[in-house]
Amino acid sequence: MRFNGGRLGVVRAGDVVDVTELVGADPLEFPPVAMVRLVADFEAHAGALAAAAADGPGTPLDEVEIEAPIPWPSKLIALPVNYVDHGAEMGSSYTARTRGFFLKAPSALVGASGAIELPDLPGREIHHEGELAIVIGREGRGIPRERAFEHIFGYSCLLDMVVRGDEERVMRKSYDTFAPMGPWIATSDEVPDPDGLRLRVWVDGELRQDANTRDLVVDVAGIVELCSAVMTLSPGDIIASGTPAGVGPVQPGQTVTLEIDGVGRLSLPVRQAAAVRLT
Ligand code: MN
Numbered sequence: 001m002r003f004n005g006g007r008l009g010v011v012r013a014g015d016v017v018d019v020t021e022l023v024g025a026d027p028l029e030f031p032p033v034a035m036v037r038l039v040a041d042f043e044a045h046a047g048a049l050a051a052a053a054a055d056g057p058g059t060p061l062d063e064v065e066i067e068a069p070i071p072w073p074s075k076l077i078a079l080p081v082n083y084v085d086h087g088a089e090m091g092s093s094y095t096a097r098t099r100g101f102f103l104k105a106p107s108a109l110v111g112a113s114g115a116i117e118l119p120d121l122p123g124r125e126i127h128h129e130g131e132l133a134i135v136i137g138r139e140g141r142g143i144p145r146e147r148a149f150e151h152i153f154g155y156s157c158l159l160d161m162v163v164r165g166d167e168e169r170v171m172r173k174s175y176d177t178f179a180p181m182g183p184w185i186a187t188s189d190e191v192p193d194p195d196g197l198r199l200r201v202w203v204d205g206e207l208r209q210d211a212n213t214r215d216l217v218v219d220v221a222g223i224v225e226l227c228s229a230v231m232t233l234s235p236g237d238i239i240a241s242g243t244p245a246g247v248g249p250v251q252p253g254q255t256v257t258l259e260i261d262g263v264g265r266l267s268l269p270v271r272q273a274a275a276v277r278l279t
Pocket residue numbers: 078079080129131160240242243
């Protein structure tokens with residue numbers, strides 16, 4: 001995980017071990033790519049990280065500011081209609097199998113201790129889309145589905161926030177804070193079956209989305225195959241796999257919670273953003 005101003009940590013049950021110095025990360029660097037570098041070089045650090053996790057001093061998770069695990073990926077990719085039931089609720093005539101993917105601005109990423117800030121768009125609905133995020137670990141192009149898992153570092157929770165409407169999708173989904181992610185990355189060894197994960201979203205106490213990744217139209221391996229057929233996937237790249245049925249509007253004052261079994265639980269308040277002054 002990433003916390004307290006760019007520090008890197010290994011999460012245990014209830015606490016985090018700071019491994020910033022152990023992996024040679026500089027929390028103040030710009031651009032903030034320490035986690036991308038760690039993902040790329042993970043094999044070299046795995047032994048030391050395991051040792052730190054076994055007996056390093058921990059800080060309780062509720063005493064740290066949790067930040068987006070990868071704030072500066074080369075790409076934040078997302079799948080449109082990738083659950084049949086979400087396609088039905090949107091009246092969509094296509095799925096991700098034929099429509100492919102789109103990009104979201106990485107600057108929309110925000111961590112678990114942040115907030116979802118709604119732009120001032122009177123009369124417009126802003127929806128939550130709870131999704132399993134795939135984090136790429138090894139560079140590749142033209143990756144066949146049989147080799148897809150060799151290129152996956154891990155998984156996380158991602159809320160693909162969106163203003164409903166007719167403008168270009170990339171604009172409606174790229175407002176700052178429209179990609180809450182985290183609270184951490186579960187490495188792939190901890191998620192043996194990413195195509196069988198229960199995913200739920202609550203707004204305040206109300207269960208809005210309740211699905212399982214087994215119902216993905218393009219499954220996890222297929223997503224890596226699809227995206228890498230077009231472009232080189234790099235360590236730290238993030239792919240949001242699509243959302244199931246149950247999307248709906250959020251309002252300032254509410255709290256949106258996404259939980260994916262075996263991956264994590266991500267919960268952020270919704271606020272009205274300060275007006276943006278156009279210069
Ligand atoms: Mn989505």
